[in-house]
Amino acid sequence: MFSFKRLIALALFVMMLISVISINASASNTPTIKVSEVSSVAGSSVDIKIEISNNPGIISMLLDVSYDADCLTLKKVTNGTVLNGATHNINALTVNPYTLSWADDIATENNTNSGTIVTFSFEISADAPEGKLPITVTYDNDNAAIYDKDMELVDFAVVNGGVTVISSKPGDINGDSYVDSKDAVLLAQHLAKWNVSIDMSTADCNNDGNVDSKDAVLLAQYLAKWNVTLG
Numbered sequence: 001m002f003s004f005k006r007l008i009a010l011a012l013f014v015m016m017l018i019s020v021i022s023i024n025a026s027a028s029n030t031p032t033i034k035v036s037e038v039s040s041v042a043g044s045s046v047d048i049k050i051e052i053s054n055n056p057g058i059i060s061m062l063l064d065v066s067y068d069a070d071c072l073t074l075k076k077v078t079n080g081t082v083l084n085g086a087t088h089n090i091n092a093l094t095v096n097p098y099t100l101s102w103a104d105d106i107a108t109e110n111n112t113n114s115g116t117i118v119t120f121s122f123e124i125s126a127d128a129p130e131g132k133l134p135i136t137v138t139y140d141n142d143n144a145a146i147y148d149k150d151m152e153l154v155d156f157a158v159v160n161g162g163v164t165v166i167s168s169k170p171g172d173i174n175g176d177s178y179v180d181s182k183d184a185v186l187l188a189q190h191l192a193k194w195n196v197s198i199d200m201s202t203a204d205c206n207n208d209g210n211v212d213s214k215d216a217v218l219l220a221q222y223l224a225k226w227n228v229t230l231g
């Protein structure tokens, strides 16, 4: 039979365990708005997603999305399926910050969906410097930006993201920021003297100053996940 002291110790241990579990649970249950992060080369197009998770239930959400308009041009805003109805104004692509406005004021039930609320398609300017271009979301609950069906304000944590502009990658011969079979095909066509335009610096996969079959072999090995390095 347990002694009384041992019983107390066990009870304390169980209580501690429960509190640790509930702390972890509450940390992972925080309502969150998250901006995705991507890396790509100057001059390319990128998609940035804005997602909500652990949505406790809302009927209205007003967000401002800010970005570096010198280096990023907003081309398109596409609604996700999480919030019913429009969350963007298609006439205002040049306005920065861009306002995402969603309200369902006659809703009798909260919307508790989580997922992608909207996707921003940006073009990175050709002269964008290497480095990170932050994309940030803000909301103003002093002015009731996010609330539920009882008109109670709902706070979300915000995790900002952005676009990291990288220099050209060895092997990314078509400059779409990925090194994949399209690049291998393009290099093979170039070597077969097809009339294709390639980036000679990224096509020189082994960095020996020439673009030849050695580069095609190295690229094929890389794509086959051999332990080789490009550049």
Ligand SMILES: [Ca+2]
Binding pocket: 171, 172, 173, 174, 175, 176, 177, 178, 179, 180, 182, 183
């Ligand atoms: Ca590529």
Ligand SMILES: [Ca+2]
Binding pocket: 203, 204, 205, 206, 207, 208, 209, 210, 211, 212, 214, 215
């Ligand atoms: Ca080479």
